[in-house]
Amino acid sequence: MSLFAINKVKKTFSNGELKEEILKGVDLTLREGEITALVGASGSGKSTLLTIAAGLQSASDGEVLFEGKNISAMNQEKIREIRAKEFGFIFQFAHLVPFLTVEEQLMLMLDVSETKLKKEQQKREVENILQLVGMEHRKQAYPSSLSGGEKQRVAIARAIIHKPKVLFADEPTASLDSKRSKDVMALIRDITKNLNITTLIVTHDEEMLSYADHIIKMSDGVIMQD
Amino acid sequence: MNLAFKEIKKNKVRFLILGSIVFLVSLLTFIISGLANGLSQDNASLIKDLPEGQFYMNPEAEETYNLSRIDSGIQEKLINDYQGATALSIQMGFLNDQNDKQQSVVFVTSTESEIFSNVKEGEILLDRSMEEKGIKVGDRLTNPQFSGEFIVKGFVDQTKFSHAAVAFINMENYKEIYRVNDMQLVFIPKENAPEEITGLQSFSKQEFLKTIPSYKAEQMTLNMIVWFLVVISGMLFAIFFYMMNVQKIGLYGILKAIGLKTSRLFTMMWTQMIVITITSLALSIAISQGFNIIAPEGMPFSLTFNTTLILSGVFLVIGFIGTTIASLQIRKIEPLQAIQQGEI
Ligand SMILES: Nc1ncnc2c1ncn2[C@@H]1O[C@H](COP(=O)(O)OP(=O)(O)OP(=O)(O)O)[C@@H](O)[C@H]1O
Ligand SMILES: [Mg+2]
Numbered sequence: 001m002s003l004f005a006i007n008k009v010k011k012t013f014s015n016g017e018l019k020e021e022i023l024k025g026v027d028l029t030l031r032e033g034e035i036t037a038l039v040g041a042s043g044s045g046k047s048t049l050l051t052i053a054a055g056l057q058s059a060s061d062g063e064v065l066f067e068g069k070n071i072s073a074m075n076q077e078k079i080r081e082i083r084a085k086e087f088g089f090i091f092q093f094a095h096l097v098p099f100l101t102v103e104e105q106l107m108l109m110l111d112v113s114e115t116k117l118k119k120e121q122q123k124r125e126v127e128n129i130l131q132l133v134g135m136e137h138r139k140q141a142y143p144s145s146l147s148g149g150e151k152q153r154v155a156i157a158r159a160i161i162h163k164p165k166v167l168f169a170d171e172p173t174a175s176l177d178s179k180r181s182k183d184v185m186a187l188i189r190d191i192t193k194n195l196n197i198t199t200l201i202v203t204h205d206e207e208m209l210s211y212a213d214h215i216i217k218m219s220d221g222v223i224m225q226d
Numbered sequence: 227m228n229l230a231f232k233e234i235k236k237n238k239v240r241f242l243i244l245g246s247i248v249f250l251v252s253l254l255t256f257i258i259s260g261l262a263n264g265l266s267q268d269n270a271s272l273i274k275d276l277p278e279g280q281f282y283m284n285p286e287a288e289e290t291y292n293l294s295r296i297d298s299g300i301q302e303k304l305i306n307d308y309q310g311a312t313a314l315s316i317q318m319g320f321l322n323d324q325n326d327k328q329q330s331v332v333f334v335t336s337t338e339s340e341i342f343s344n345v346k347e348g349e350i351l352l353d354r355s356m357e358e359k360g361i362k363v364g365d366r367l368t369n370p371q372f373s374g375e376f377i378v379k380g381f382v383d384q385t386k387f388s389h390a391a392v393a394f395i396n397m398e399n400y401k402e403i404y405r406v407n408d409m410q411l412v413f414i415p416k417e418n419a420p421e422e423i424t425g426l427q428s429f430s431k432q433e434f435l436k437t438i439p440s441y442k443a444e445q446m447t448l449n450m451i452v453w454f455l456v457v458i459s460g461m462l463f464a465i466f467f468y469m470m471n472v473q474k475i476g477l478y479g480i481l482k483a484i485g486l487k488t489s490r491l492f493t494m495m496w497t498q499m500i501v502i503t504i505t506s507l508a509l510s511i512a513i514s515q516g517f518n519i520i521a522p523e524g525m526p527f528s529l530t531f532n533t534t535l536i537l538s539g540v541f542l543v544i545g546f547i548g549t550t551i552a553s554l555q556i557r558k559i560e561p562l563q564a565i566q567q568g569e570i
Contacts, residue, residue: 084485
């Protein structure tokens with residue numbers, strides 16, 4: 001049994017009368033502890049696939065299997081629980097909570113994922129992860145006072161602090177310049193290797209592919225080749 | 227981690243603005259209803275401040291108290307049979323003060339009673355508002371229909387009828403002024419009041435108030451003003467709380483995406499709403515009660531603590547409804563929608 005797999009997933013959006021099939025039966029198995037990069041033309045359905053995989057929207061048909069269980073058949077509360085405890089996400093924008101300091105963002109994530117740690121241990125955990133992403137000096141800062149790259153590093157910290165089994169990232173470097181992009185990718189690679197996190201990452205950027213173990217290409221709602 | 231307070235702390239200005247709207251609107255409602263209630267007191271405090279009980283008048287009067295005549299035999303019997311029963315009459319009139327200035331008053335007289343003030347012949351008790359018109363204890367007042375003089379014995383608080391000051395006089399003097407022998411009404415306190423008395427029409431206090439033509443019309447207008455205000459300000463609250471939360475859909479989406487329980491989001495919204503509303507209401511209750519005390523003499527303003535609490539309760543419920551409607555929408559949103567909205 002693989003940790004994470006997608007079976008014949010279809011997604012149809014209806015635009016009034018018009019029905020458009022964006023995903024036309026996608027099969028995909030993630031290799032445990034590795035980074036899988038998903039590439040393809042704009043509009044080919046990458047983000048749609050990623051968000052379905054991450055339980056952020058439902059599939060029209062097919063299965064999303066996490067540890068052998070079909071999450072697309074679960075109720076909202078079950079899916080939420082898996083999202084909170086087992087998954088991490090990074091998006092193009094950091095999407096930090098504007099009224100929480102960097103430290104509080106991470107404490108909240110530990111809280112939400114119900115990590116059974118004492119307050120002291122939580123603080124230490126936050127400290128460690130901030131060190132890892134090089135943001136420990138901005139612990140007390142609010143998102144509005146951080147640069148784009150800094151926000152993204154905090155978002156990465158938030159995505160992994162609860163030690164998820166699977167990490168989903170949708171163009172995590174799109175809002176960054178090329179130097180920062182490389183830093184962030186290297187960071188994602190190092191962290192996921194260290195913590196043995198299985199990662200699915202969508203990217204447009206050819207340069208970023210060198211950080212992936214494995215590349216799959218999508219075109220027009222189907223996977224082209226491994 | 228208490229998200230509700232963290233957000234309030236970070237966005238003080240935004241919550242302060244919302245709070246001041248709640249504060250101003252509720253203060254407006256309190257003050258207006260205080261004024262409306264004051265006017266209504268001014269119109270009928272003589273009756274409104276009585277204990278609960280039944281009024282009886284002659285059915286031939288067709289619900290017009292000053293056309294009613296209670297036969298003296300019946301009156302005698304009622305006073306003997308029912309404890310606390312009082313016969314009374316109310317009639318508009320005027321008094322001339324020592325400078326021969328005419329003052330409108332309402333003459334009230336009654337049989338011996340614990341509820342109404344009784345005076346000896348030639349004496350008079352006046353509503354406190356007459357004091358402001360320069361009348362003092364010991365003054366001698368006259369009336370063209372009255373052969374003698376009234377000596378002012380003192381003043382009583384909050385006793386008005388039809389916006390005029392009440393003047394309690396002795397029954398003999400009353401009979402002389404109005405050339406009548408019978409009283410208009412009999413009042414019996416609730417605990418002793420019989421359901422029916424044959425030959426008489428019975429009115430509860432509220433029903434009796436409604437038979438006073440000026441009171442009924444005015445009361446309708448005042449009630450209308452207050453309820454419109456309550457409804458509109460209530461809607462304003464609901465809309466404000468709704469808007470505040472709908473604006474934050476992006477934020478709630480992110481919190482949902484990272485796995486916050488919906489119930490926790492609801493708690494956050496409710497907590498914020500309750501904190502803002504209660505603080506603002508407390509402030510406006512304090513100020514309106516203060517106004518109650520400092521309101522200029524002669525300005526009819528009457529706002530009981532009870533009324534304020536009831537109105538506050540209404541506002542709290544409405545704010546809660548507004549927040550809940552918003553939260554039902556937020557429950558429906560997919561976290562994805564928020565993420566696709568771009569950077570917040
Ligand atoms: N909620 C939606 N309703 C209707 N159509 C949608 C919705 N979400 C996505 N689509 C459509 O699905 C198609 C694939 O979108 P998706 O975002 O998955 O593409 P993508 O491969 O991520 O593209 P990009 O590289 O530009 O991010 C697009 O044509 C888009 O318009
Ligand atoms: Mg995309």
